[in-house]
Amino acid sequence: xxxxxxxxxxxxxxxxxxxxxxxxxxxxxxxxxxxxxxxxxxxxxxxxxxxxxxxxxxxxxxxxxxxxxxxxxxxxxxxxxxxxxxxxxxxxxxxxxxxxxxxxxxxxxxxxx
Amino acid sequence: xxxxxxxxxxxxxxxxxxxxxxxxxxxxxxxxxxxxxxxxxxxxxxxxxxxxxxxxxxxxxxxxxxxxxxxxxxxxxxxxxxxxxxxxxxxxxxxxxxxxxxxxxxxxxxxxxx
Numbered sequence: 001x002x003x004x005x006x007x008x009x010x011x012x013x014x015x016x017x018x019x020x021x022x023x024x025x026x027x028x029x030x031x032x033x034x035x036x037x038x039x040x041x042x043x044x045x046x047x048x049x050x051x052x053x054x055x056x057x058x059x060x061x062x063x064x065x066x067x068x069x070x071x072x073x074x075x076x077x078x079x080x081x082x083x084x085x086x087x088x089x090x091x092x093x094x095x096x097x098x099x100x101x102x103x104x105x106x107x108x109x110x111x112x113x
Numbered sequence: 114x115x116x117x118x119x120x121x122x123x124x125x126x127x128x129x130x131x132x133x134x135x136x137x138x139x140x141x142x143x144x145x146x147x148x149x150x151x152x153x154x155x156x157x158x159x160x161x162x163x164x165x166x167x168x169x170x171x172x173x174x175x176x177x178x179x180x181x182x183x184x185x186x187x188x189x190x191x192x193x194x195x196x197x198x199x200x201x202x203x204x205x206x207x208x209x210x211x212x213x214x215x216x217x218x219x220x221x222x223x224x225x226x227x
Contacts, residue, residue, distance in 0.1 A: 032214050043117075043203055043218035044156070090155060094214035100146075101214055103155040 002027050002096045004104035006089075012110040013081050021076040021107050023065075023091035033074040034092040034101065035065055044090065050074065061085070086111045116140070117219035119204050125225045126194050134189040134222045136204030145187040146216065147179060148203040156203055162187060163209070191224075199226045 003026045013019055025031060032051055036044040048059025055067040065076045074091060088108050094101040117138045126132040136145065143164050148156035160169045162181045176198070178190040191198055201223050205216040 034215070036218075041201075041221070041223065043119075043220045044205075044216075045218070046215065049215055088153075099214070100158055100161070101216065105155050106153070108153070 002031075002093055002102045004091050004093050004102050006091055006104035006107045008107050009105070010108045010110065012112060014112045015083050016080050019076075019078045019081045019085070019109070021089050021091075021109070023074045023076065023104060025072055025074065025091075025093045027072075027093055030069075031093045032095065033065075033067060034094075035059065035063070035074070035076050036090045036092065037061075038088045038090065038106075040087070047076070047089075081109075081111055083111045083113065085109060117204055117206055117217055119202075119219040119222050121222060122220060123223050123225070125227060126191075127227055128196065129193045132191050132194055132224070134191075134202050134204075134224070136187045136189070136219055137185050138204075138206045138217075138219075139185070140206055140208070140217060141184065142206035142208040142217070143184070144207045144209055145181060146205040146207075147177075147187070147189050148205065149198075150201040150203055150221070152200075159189070194224070194226045196226050199224055 005024045034049045035047040038044045047063050048057050050057050050067045088106045090106045091104040092101040096102045120135050146161040147159045150156045159173045180188045201221045203221045204219040207216045
Protein backbone atom coordinates (compact mmCIF):
# COMPACT_ATOMS: atom_id res chain seq x y z
CA UNK A 1 0.00 0.00 0.00
CA UNK A 2 1.11 3.53 -0.66
CA UNK A 3 2.28 5.71 2.18
CA UNK A 4 3.80 9.11 2.72
CA UNK A 5 5.99 10.04 5.66
CA UNK A 6 6.91 13.54 6.68
CA UNK A 7 9.41 12.89 9.46
CA UNK A 8 9.38 16.40 10.88
CA UNK A 9 6.16 17.43 12.61
CA UNK A 10 7.47 20.90 13.46
CA UNK A 11 10.33 22.91 12.03
CA UNK A 12 11.47 26.37 13.10
CA UNK A 13 13.81 28.43 10.93
CA UNK A 14 14.99 32.00 11.04
CA UNK A 15 13.78 34.42 8.42
CA UNK A 16 16.25 34.46 5.54
CA UNK A 17 17.57 30.98 6.29
CA UNK A 18 17.28 28.09 3.89
CA UNK A 19 14.61 25.45 4.30
CA UNK A 20 14.26 21.78 3.49
CA UNK A 21 11.15 19.80 4.34
CA UNK A 22 11.44 16.07 4.01
CA UNK A 23 9.00 13.71 2.32
CA UNK A 24 9.47 9.98 1.88
CA UNK A 25 7.01 7.79 0.08
CA UNK A 26 6.31 4.16 -0.53
CA UNK A 27 4.86 3.41 -3.94
CA UNK A 28 5.06 0.53 -6.37
CA UNK A 29 5.55 2.47 -9.59
CA UNK A 30 6.50 5.97 -10.63
CA UNK A 31 4.33 8.19 -8.48
CA UNK A 32 2.68 11.51 -9.01
CA UNK A 33 4.03 13.74 -6.22
CA UNK A 34 2.69 16.99 -4.82
CA UNK A 35 3.46 19.57 -2.21
CA UNK A 36 0.62 21.63 -0.77
CA UNK A 37 0.74 24.53 1.68
CA UNK A 38 -2.00 25.42 4.12
CA UNK A 39 -2.08 28.74 5.94
CA UNK A 40 -4.04 28.86 9.20
CA UNK A 41 -7.77 28.61 8.62
CA UNK A 42 -7.35 28.19 4.87
CA UNK A 43 -7.58 25.45 2.30
CA UNK A 44 -4.64 23.74 0.66
CA UNK A 45 -2.75 25.49 -2.13
CA UNK A 46 -0.67 23.53 -4.61
CA UNK A 47 2.99 24.57 -4.47
CA UNK A 48 4.38 22.20 -7.08
CA UNK A 49 3.98 18.79 -8.63
CA UNK A 50 6.04 16.05 -10.26
CA UNK A 51 4.60 13.78 -12.91
CA UNK A 52 7.62 12.89 -15.05
CA UNK A 53 10.69 14.37 -16.71
CA UNK A 54 13.12 16.70 -14.96
CA UNK A 55 13.46 15.56 -11.39
CA UNK A 56 13.94 19.11 -10.08
CA UNK A 57 10.65 20.94 -10.21
CA UNK A 58 10.01 24.60 -9.60
CA UNK A 59 6.91 25.82 -7.89
CA UNK A 60 5.26 28.98 -6.75
CA UNK A 61 6.55 31.30 -4.02
CA UNK A 62 10.18 30.39 -4.74
CA UNK A 63 9.87 26.74 -3.72
CA UNK A 64 11.45 23.79 -5.49
CA UNK A 65 11.48 20.05 -4.91
CA UNK A 66 13.64 17.22 -6.12
CA UNK A 67 12.40 13.72 -6.91
CA UNK A 68 14.97 11.10 -5.95
CA UNK A 69 13.78 7.68 -6.97
CA UNK A 70 16.67 5.86 -5.30
CA UNK A 71 15.80 7.42 -1.97
CA UNK A 72 12.00 7.45 -2.46
CA UNK A 73 12.06 11.09 -1.51
CA UNK A 74 10.55 14.34 -2.72
CA UNK A 75 12.00 17.03 -0.45
CA UNK A 76 10.82 20.61 -0.62
CA UNK A 77 13.36 23.42 -0.52
CA UNK A 78 13.52 27.17 -0.42
CA UNK A 79 16.79 29.13 -0.35
CA UNK A 80 15.53 32.01 1.81
CA UNK A 81 12.45 31.76 3.98
CA UNK A 82 10.09 34.68 4.49
CA UNK A 83 7.87 35.19 7.53
CA UNK A 84 4.83 34.65 5.29
CA UNK A 85 5.99 31.08 4.63
CA UNK A 86 4.90 30.07 8.13
CA UNK A 87 2.23 27.45 7.46
CA UNK A 88 1.52 23.71 7.35
CA UNK A 89 3.05 21.81 4.45
CA UNK A 90 1.66 18.54 3.12
CA UNK A 91 3.33 16.11 0.77
CA UNK A 92 1.02 13.84 -1.25
CA UNK A 93 1.44 10.90 -3.61
CA UNK A 94 -0.93 9.29 -6.06
CA UNK A 95 -2.70 7.49 -7.32
CA UNK A 96 -3.60 5.07 -4.58
CA UNK A 97 -5.81 2.04 -5.01
CA UNK A 98 -8.86 4.24 -5.30
CA UNK A 99 -7.15 6.64 -7.71
CA UNK A 100 -6.95 9.22 -4.96
CA UNK A 101 -4.09 11.01 -3.25
CA UNK A 102 -2.38 9.83 -0.09
CA UNK A 103 -1.31 12.71 2.14
CA UNK A 104 1.53 12.80 4.60
CA UNK A 105 0.91 13.94 8.15
CA UNK A 106 2.17 17.45 7.48
CA UNK A 107 5.02 19.62 8.72
CA UNK A 108 4.29 22.83 10.56
CA UNK A 109 6.81 25.53 9.70
CA UNK A 110 7.44 28.39 12.07
CA UNK A 111 9.63 31.33 11.06
CA UNK A 112 11.59 33.31 13.63
CA UNK A 113 12.17 37.01 12.96
CA UNK B 114 -10.58 33.78 -11.59
CA UNK B 115 -11.69 30.17 -11.73
CA UNK B 116 -11.96 28.84 -8.24
CA UNK B 117 -13.48 26.59 -5.62
CA UNK B 118 -15.86 28.35 -3.24
CA UNK B 119 -17.13 27.07 0.08
CA UNK B 120 -19.98 28.46 2.09
CA UNK B 121 -20.21 29.26 4.85
CA UNK B 122 -16.63 29.69 6.00
CA UNK B 123 -17.67 29.15 9.61
CA UNK B 124 -20.65 27.11 10.73
CA UNK B 125 -21.88 26.52 14.25
CA UNK B 126 -24.45 23.82 14.83
CA UNK B 127 -25.92 22.08 17.82
CA UNK B 128 -25.32 18.49 18.75
CA UNK B 129 -27.67 16.36 16.65
CA UNK B 130 -28.94 19.23 14.48
CA UNK B 131 -28.53 18.52 10.75
CA UNK B 132 -26.19 20.79 8.89
CA UNK B 133 -25.32 21.27 5.22
CA UNK B 134 -22.07 22.62 3.85
CA UNK B 135 -21.83 23.76 0.26
CA UNK B 136 -19.15 23.86 -2.38
CA UNK B 137 -19.21 25.36 -5.84
CA UNK B 138 -16.60 25.50 -8.56
CA UNK B 139 -16.06 27.50 -11.71
CA UNK B 140 -13.28 25.24 -12.99
CA UNK B 141 -15.63 22.84 -14.80
CA UNK B 142 -13.81 19.94 -13.22
CA UNK B 143 -15.48 16.56 -13.35
CA UNK B 144 -14.32 15.29 -9.96
CA UNK B 145 -15.29 16.82 -6.63
CA UNK B 146 -14.06 15.69 -3.22
CA UNK B 147 -14.98 16.24 0.40
CA UNK B 148 -12.29 15.99 3.06
CA UNK B 149 -12.47 16.24 6.83
CA UNK B 150 -9.46 17.76 8.53
CA UNK B 151 -9.02 17.82 12.27
CA UNK B 152 -6.51 20.01 14.02
CA UNK B 153 -2.88 19.32 13.11
CA UNK B 154 -3.85 16.34 10.95
CA UNK B 155 -3.78 15.58 7.26
CA UNK B 156 -7.04 15.85 5.31
CA UNK B 157 -9.08 12.66 5.39
CA UNK B 158 -11.10 11.83 2.28
CA UNK B 159 -14.78 11.26 3.01
CA UNK B 160 -16.10 10.71 -0.53
CA UNK B 161 -15.85 11.97 -4.05
CA UNK B 162 -17.92 12.31 -7.18
CA UNK B 163 -16.62 11.36 -10.60
CA UNK B 164 -19.20 13.24 -12.64
CA UNK B 165 -22.43 11.90 -11.14
CA UNK B 166 -20.90 8.70 -9.81
CA UNK B 167 -20.68 8.78 -6.02
CA UNK B 168 -17.76 7.04 -4.31
CA UNK B 169 -17.79 6.60 -0.56
CA UNK B 170 -14.65 5.83 1.43
CA UNK B 171 -15.05 2.62 3.38
CA UNK B 172 -14.60 4.26 6.77
CA UNK B 173 -16.83 7.30 6.20
CA UNK B 174 -19.60 7.23 8.80
CA UNK B 175 -23.19 6.88 7.60
CA UNK B 176 -23.87 10.18 9.32
CA UNK B 177 -22.19 11.89 6.36
CA UNK B 178 -24.01 12.17 3.06
CA UNK B 179 -23.36 14.10 -0.11
CA UNK B 180 -25.26 15.45 -3.09
CA UNK B 181 -24.06 16.73 -6.42
CA UNK B 182 -27.01 18.22 -8.30
CA UNK B 183 -24.87 19.48 -11.17
CA UNK B 184 -21.25 19.85 -12.26
CA UNK B 185 -20.71 23.05 -10.34
CA UNK B 186 -22.20 22.27 -6.94
CA UNK B 187 -21.62 19.68 -4.27
CA UNK B 188 -23.10 19.49 -0.77
CA UNK B 189 -22.03 17.75 2.40
CA UNK B 190 -24.86 16.82 4.74
CA UNK B 191 -24.17 15.80 8.31
CA UNK B 192 -27.39 14.25 9.56
CA UNK B 193 -26.74 14.24 13.29
CA UNK B 194 -23.53 16.02 14.14
CA UNK B 195 -21.62 14.85 17.16
CA UNK B 196 -18.90 16.64 19.05
CA UNK B 197 -16.36 14.51 17.20
CA UNK B 198 -17.48 15.95 13.87
CA UNK B 199 -16.12 19.38 14.71
CA UNK B 200 -13.45 19.93 12.10
CA UNK B 201 -12.47 21.82 8.97
CA UNK B 202 -14.27 20.49 5.91
CA UNK B 203 -12.45 20.94 2.64
CA UNK B 204 -13.87 20.67 -0.83
CA UNK B 205 -11.56 19.98 -3.75
CA UNK B 206 -11.85 19.41 -7.48
CA UNK B 207 -9.79 17.84 -10.21
CA UNK B 208 -9.99 17.24 -13.94
CA UNK B 209 -8.90 13.69 -14.39
CA UNK B 210 -8.26 13.72 -18.10
CA UNK B 211 -5.90 16.70 -18.05
CA UNK B 212 -3.92 16.84 -14.82
CA UNK B 213 -4.60 13.60 -13.06
CA UNK B 214 -4.86 13.74 -9.31
CA UNK B 215 -3.94 17.44 -9.15
CA UNK B 216 -6.56 18.73 -6.77
CA UNK B 217 -7.69 22.30 -6.28
CA UNK B 218 -8.97 23.11 -2.82
CA UNK B 219 -11.49 25.57 -1.51
CA UNK B 220 -10.83 27.66 1.61
CA UNK B 221 -12.73 25.25 3.84
CA UNK B 222 -15.64 25.47 6.27
CA UNK B 223 -14.82 25.36 9.96
CA UNK B 224 -17.60 23.44 11.72
CA UNK B 225 -18.19 23.87 15.43
CA UNK B 226 -20.61 21.58 17.27
CA UNK B 227 -22.01 22.86 20.56
